[in-house]
Amino acid sequence: MKNAFYAQSGGVTAVINASACGVIETARKHSDKIGTVYAGQNGIIGALTENLIDTSKESDADISALKHTPSGGFGSCRYKMKSLEDNKAEYERLIEVFKAHDIGYFFYNGGGDSADTCLKVSQLSESMGYPIQAIHVPKTVDNDLPVTDNCPGFGSVAKYIAVSTMEASFDVASMCATSTKIFVLEVMGRHAGWIAAAGGLVDDSIPVVILFPEVDFDEKKFLAKVDANVKEFGYCTVVVSEGTKWADGRFLAEQGTRDDFGHAQLGGAAPVVANLIKDALGHKYHWAVADYLQRAARHLSSKSDVEQAYALGEAAVNLAMEGKNSVMPAVIRTSNNPYTWEIGMGELKDIANVEKMMPMNYISDDGFGITAACREYLQPLIEGEDYPPYKNGLPDYVVMKKEMVEKKLPSFEV
Amino acid sequence: MKNAFYAQSGGVTAVINASACGVIETARKHSDKIGTVYAGQNGIIGALTENLIDTSKESDADISALKHTPSGGFGSCRYKMKSLEDNKAEYERLIEVFKAHDIGYFFYNGGGDSADTCLKVSQLSESMGYPIQAIHVPKTVDNDLPVTDNCPGFGSVAKYIAVSTMEASFDVASMCATSTKIFVLEVMGRHAGWIAAAGGLVDDSIPVVILFPEVDFDEKKFLAKVDANVKEFGYCTVVVSEGTKWADGRFLAEQGTRDDFGHAQLGGAAPVVANLIKDALGHKYHWAVADYLQRAARHLSSKSDVEQAYALGEAAVNLAMEGKNSVMPAVIRTSNNPYTWEIGMGELKDIANVEKMMPMNYISDDGFGITAACREYLQPLIEGEDYPPYKNGLPDYVVMKKEMVEKKLPSFEV
Numbered sequence: 001m002k003n004a005f006y007a008q009s010g011g012v013t014a015v016i017n018a019s020a021c022g023v024i025e026t027a028r029k030h031s032d033k034i035g036t037v038y039a040g041q042n043g044i045i046g047a048l049t050e051n052l053i054d055t056s057k058e059s060d061a062d063i064s065a066l067k068h069t070p071s072g073g074f075g076s077c078r079y080k081m082k083s084l085e086d087n088k089a090e091y092e093r094l095i096e097v098f099k100a101h102d103i104g105y106f107f108y109n110g111g112g113d114s115a116d117t118c119l120k121v122s123q124l125s126e127s128m129g130y131p132i133q134a135i136h137v138p139k140t141v142d143n144d145l146p147v148t149d150n151c152p153g154f155g156s157v158a159k160y161i162a163v164s165t166m167e168a169s170f171d172v173a174s175m176c177a178t179s180t181k182i183f184v185l186e187v188m189g190r191h192a193g194w195i196a197a198a199g200g201l202v203d204d205s206i207p208v209v210i211l212f213p214e215v216d217f218d219e220k221k222f223l224a225k226v227d228a229n230v231k232e233f234g235y236c237t238v239v240v241s242e243g244t245k246w247a248d249g250r251f252l253a254e255q256g257t258r259d260d261f262g263h264a265q266l267g268g269a270a271p272v273v274a275n276l277i278k279d280a281l282g283h284k285y286h287w288a289v290a291d292y293l294q295r296a297a298r299h300l301s302s303k304s305d306v307e308q309a310y311a312l313g314e315a316a317v318n319l320a321m322e323g324k325n326s327v328m329p330a331v332i333r334t335s336n337n338p339y340t341w342e343i344g345m346g347e348l349k350d351i352a353n354v355e356k357m358m359p360m361n362y363i364s365d366d367g368f369g370i371t372a373a374c375r376e377y378l379q380p381l382i383e384g385e386d387y388p389p390y391k392n393g394l395p396d397y398v399v400m401k402k403e404m405v406e407k408k409l410p411s412f413e414v
Numbered sequence: 415m416k417n418a419f420y421a422q423s424g425g426v427t428a429v430i431n432a433s434a435c436g437v438i439e440t441a442r443k444h445s446d447k448i449g450t451v452y453a454g455q456n457g458i459i460g461a462l463t464e465n466l467i468d469t470s471k472e473s474d475a476d477i478s479a480l481k482h483t484p485s486g487g488f489g490s491c492r493y494k495m496k497s498l499e500d501n502k503a504e505y506e507r508l509i510e511v512f513k514a515h516d517i518g519y520f521f522y523n524g525g526g527d528s529a530d531t532c533l534k535v536s537q538l539s540e541s542m543g544y545p546i547q548a549i550h551v552p553k554t555v556d557n558d559l560p561v562t563d564n565c566p567g568f569g570s571v572a573k574y575i576a577v578s579t580m581e582a583s584f585d586v587a588s589m590c591a592t593s594t595k596i597f598v599l600e601v602m603g604r605h606a607g608w609i610a611a612a613g614g615l616v617d618d619s620i621p622v623v624i625l626f627p628e629v630d631f632d633e634k635k636f637l638a639k640v641d642a643n644v645k646e647f648g649y650c651t652v653v654v655s656e657g658t659k660w661a662d663g664r665f666l667a668e669q670g671t672r673d674d675f676g677h678a679q680l681g682g683a684a685p686v687v688a689n690l691i692k693d694a695l696g697h698k699y700h701w702a703v704a705d706y707l708q709r710a711a712r713h714l715s716s717k718s719d720v721e722q723a724y725a726l727g728e729a730a731v732n733l734a735m736e737g738k739n740s741v742m743p744a745v746i747r748t749s750n751n752p753y754t755w756e757i758g759m760g761e762l763k764d765i766a767n768v769e770k771m772m773p774m775n776y777i778s779d780d781g782f783g784i785t786a787a788c789r790e791y792l793q794p795l796i797e798g799e800d801y802p803p804y805k806n807g808l809p810d811y812v813v814m815k816k817e818m819v820e821k822k823l824p825s826f827e828v
Contacts, residue, residue: 012588042591070581072588079592159807166808167484167710174426174486177456178493183706202808268685270703289684291702292597296581300713302807382807393573393716393796394580394616 001033002104004320006055007040007047009110009117009139012072013153014298015309016109016139020073021066022313023107023137024055028063030321038101038405042075044108044117048090048414050097050407057403065398067310068388070298073400079414081117084124091124093412099130100408105320106132109313111140111151115328116352122326135316136328136348139309141295143194146354147346148330152312153295155305155381158198160297161187161239162382164290165199169206169237172286176235182226182277182285183237186270188294189213190243192358195294199239200370201378207233208369211273213243214358215367217252223280225368230283238277240269299395303384304339315343339380415447416518418734420469421454421461423524423531423553426486427567428712429723430523430553434487435480436727437521437551438469442477444735452515452819456489458522458531462504462828464511466819479812481724482802484712487814493828495531498538505538507826513544514822519734520546523727525554525565529742530766536740549730550742550762553723555709557608560768561760562744566726567709569719569795572612574711575601575653576796578704579613583620583651586700590649596640596691596699597651600684602708603627604657606772609708613653614784615792621647622783625687627657628772629781631666637694639782644697652691654683713809717798718753729757753794 006023008016020039027034039053040046046053053074055063066073081090098106108118115136122134138145143154165185172183189195193212200210207229211217229236244252252269270287278285308331315329328351332344362374370378388395420437422430434453441448453467454460460467467488469477480487495504512520522532529550536548552559557568579599586597603609607626614624621643625631643650658666666683684701692699722745729743742765746758776788784792802809 008588012585042588045592069584071584075588075591077589077592162808163713164707164711166811167712168706170483170485170811171426171706171710174422174456174489175491177489178459178491185707205813271682286705287703288705288707289701289703290707291700292582292585293578293599293702293704293707296585297578298581299577379806384807385801385804387799387801390799392793393798394576397580397584399619 001035003035003102004037004105004107005040005047005098005103006037006107007043007109008072008074008076009043009108009114010076010078011141011295012076013139013141013295014070014156014301015152015306017066017069017071017073018306018309019109019137019139019152019313021063022310023317024063026314026317030317033321034105035102038103039074041402043077043079044081045077045079045414046075047094047097048412050409052101052405053400053402054405058400062398062400067306068298069397070296080113084120091120092128094121095125095128095130095132096409098132101405104132106134107137107316108134109137109139111142112145112353112355115348119326119348119352133320133325135320135324136351137312137316138328138330141188141195142192144192144355145351146356147328147351149333149341150331150381152305152309154194156297156301157188157195157294158378159302159382160294160300161195161198162201163300165208165237165239166202166206168288169202172235172237179284180286181230181235181283182274184270184274184285184287185239186268186287186289187239187241189241193241194358196239196241197358197362197370197374198378198382201375201382206237207235208237208239210368210370211238211240211244212363212367213241213245214360214363216247217244219276223277225366226277227281230281238273240273242269244269298388301386302382303386304381306386308341311343319345336376336380339383415449417449417516418451418519418521419454419461419512419517420451420521421457421523422486422488422490423457423522423528424490424492425555425709426490427553427555427709428484428570428715429566429720431480431483431485431487432720432723433523433551433553433566433727435477436724437731438477440728440731444731447735448519449516452517453488455816457491457493458495459491459493459828460489461508461511462826464821464823464826466515467814467816468819471817472814476812476814481720482712483811484710494527498534505534506542508535509539509542509544509546510823512546515819518546520548521551521730522548523551523553525556526559526767526769529762533740533762533766536762547734547739549734549738550765551726551730552742552744555602555609556606558606558769559765560770561742561765563747563755564745564795566719566723568608570711570715571602571609571708572792573716573796574708574714575609575612576615577714579622579651579653580616580620582702583616586649586651593698594700595644595649595697596688598684598688598699598701599653600682600701600703601653601655603655607655608772610653610655611772611776611784611788612792612796615789615796620651621649622651622653624782624784625652625654625658626777626781627655627659628774628777630661631658633690637691639780640691641695644695652687654687656683658683712802715800716796717800718795720800722755725757733759750790750794753797
């Protein structure tokens with residue numbers, strides 16, 4: 001009977017802990033085959049430095065509460081393992097740690113980079129003669145993993161952005177006759193417009209202009225679109241991705257803002273866009289930058305996102321029990337309306353280093369909105385509510401006890 | 415039997431429509447004494463320009479749905495009536511419009527300015543020989559009205575800020591060992607720190623530094639506090655009010671930011687604070703500006719806020735039925751724990767032009783947190799959840815039909 005290792009990787013989300021819950025609860029059901037689940041303290045760095053959290057010391061109730069707690073319950077990191085050629089010692093160290101703690105299952109919960117690490121660990125463990133079943137559990141608000149219908153974490157961000165866009169638009173609509181006519185919301189997504197696209201899920205009666213990273217920013221065309229909306233609706237809401245760029249490749253957010261001391265750019269894309277509108281059209285504006293609020297907003301998670309995050313954690317353990325290796329459980333969409341899905345599986349060799357871009361036919365011809373195809377894809381992902389319990393007016397989120405496992409190896413520098 | 419006039423004033427909130435619902439539903443119950451409730455299109459401007467919405471054309475179901483819909487369902491404005499001496503014609507016009515439409519009840523839903531307008535209309539109507547019962551319905555996220563325990567709209571903003579502070583802090587806590595250590599959230603409140611104070615409602619295990627407009631910004635002391643938090647907790651969350659000022663009176667947000675073209679200041683206080691920390695302590699940061707999202711977030715309203723907003727609208731009509739004039743229904747706190755309250759009443763002469771400031775004993779000695787007294791006051795205001803219904807993943811907010819009443823008077827310029 002082997003132990004298991006679980007780690008969270010990269011930017012955390014509202015539901016990555018739901019996957020952790022799925023992994024640990026399911027492993028506990030297989031106590032005849034899986035010993036203890038160790039979790040990496042602060043992600044893969046915890047494995048490299050042998051800082052392992054003994055999850056068996058966490059109560060059933062606390063593990064269950066992970067399902068409704070945002071952030072990374074065991075800590076995460078953005079540490080990207082180098083290539084096998086460049087830093088074989090690191091991979092060997094991982095396997096030494098796994099060996100020292102009798103770990104036979106490696107569950108790695110993250111995006112593209114962690115899928116790649118997972119694949120390499122699996123390959124190296126074979127060649128080193130210490131077999132490890134490496135299973136990747138998908139997670140990323142960027143929604144850029146192949147094979148799976150979507151990535152846990154994304155649906156909840158999309159719901160947050162769609163609801164926030166709707167609510168702020170209602171606000172502006174009721175004041176626009178004599179006051180603010182422009183509201184600009186800046187959202188995450190440096191490389192892809194998936195999150196910005198969610199702003200397009202509001203009803204057609206709300207005039208939303210979306211600025212995607214995929215579409216070069218055309219100031220003249222943009223201002224004309226905003227102007228037309230203000231004339232028709234009395235106001236205009238703009239959802240701008242932090243990754244939106246000018247035609248010359250500079251980010252909007254980099255537009256040369258300086259403070260008294262000459263420090264570069266303090267602001268984001270939202271104030272830049274708002275100011276362009278003010279200068280050209282003269283409208284009063286307000287802007288918001290959602291930043292971490294959007295990916296941490298477990299209070300507004302989509303039900304399908306929470307369910308899929310849990311199901312993928314659960315499936316990862318079940319795949320391990322079936323003897324699978326170098327694979328990732330995935331969401332397979334079986335119907336759009338009603339939305340139905342099942343858990344499938346992909347091979348890590350088909351997933352690592354493959355980025356799923358937003359299809360260009362998801363962006364409307366004018367470049368400022370989403371198409372019916374995009375809405376059909378996105379709509380189910382924000383459906384359903386899954387509220388956390390509250391205590392004294394605040395969500396009752398859990399904090400892990402994090403009891404550390406005794407170290408057995410010499411220290412290792414990362 | 416007289417008709418009634420209802421108008422929304424100033425910045426809208428997550429629950430001002432709940433007050434509208436309370437007014438209209440209660441008026442419908444008194445159909446033996448109150449004819450039609452007319453609503454001002456875009457606030458008091460609708461009365462001045464005789465743009466009246468006939469709320470009797472809105473279905474019971476739609477009026478009921480106002481209770482869970484943020485923003486101003488009939489439109490609002492920031493139009494401040496001048497003093498009686500400076501613009502008596504405007505007040506006279508108001509009364510002419512009321513007379514033309516047989517309006518005997520004036521329900522004005524807003525903050526300090528609208529309380530003042532309400533008082534003057536009541537006074538002038540007497541001297542003009544056309545009696546109008548003017549009742550003010552309190553509303554303002556600024557929480558600065560006297561007599562009432564709190565102002566509808568504030569509790570929901572406070573809940574939003576407390577929950578957002580908690581969620582973002584969980585996010586940063588799980589990444590801080592190797593990544594972002596500082597999160598700065600900018601909140602509303604140009605004159606008072608009520609909203610910023612709500613960031614202090616999170617558990618003591620979360621290190622939050624609050625920057626209040628009431629406390630001059632002391633950069634050295636602030637950086638020392640942040641540094642101490644990072645050393646103790648590994649990270650630090652900062653909640654900064656948009657109204658925070660340097661000792662010389664300049665707003666932090668005005669710190670001389672310029673773009674390539676020399677345009678002044680695009681950003682807010684949050685990026686300024688984040689950059690100060692980065693420069694002095696070197697920590698990686700993220701920042702968010704909640705802006706309208708905080709006051710429009712009906713998806714996260716506090717239950718007590720919604721109930722009080724409705725109860726005050728209801729009470730306004732009941733006070734009118736009792737023959738009251740020049741008054742405002744108010745929330746009277748009868749117990750802290752458990753939180754109990756009842757509806758009382760204040761005279762507009764004691765309310766108009768009186769601003770309730772945050773007591774200085776609500777701010778901790780170091781100026782960066784809230785005291786036990788503040789927590790005791792704030793805590794009940796964020797308690798309870800009151801979720802809107804959802805449809806297709808989005809809140810099912812209502813939009814009024816807004817059928818206009820036929821005009822009877824010559825036009826009037828505002």
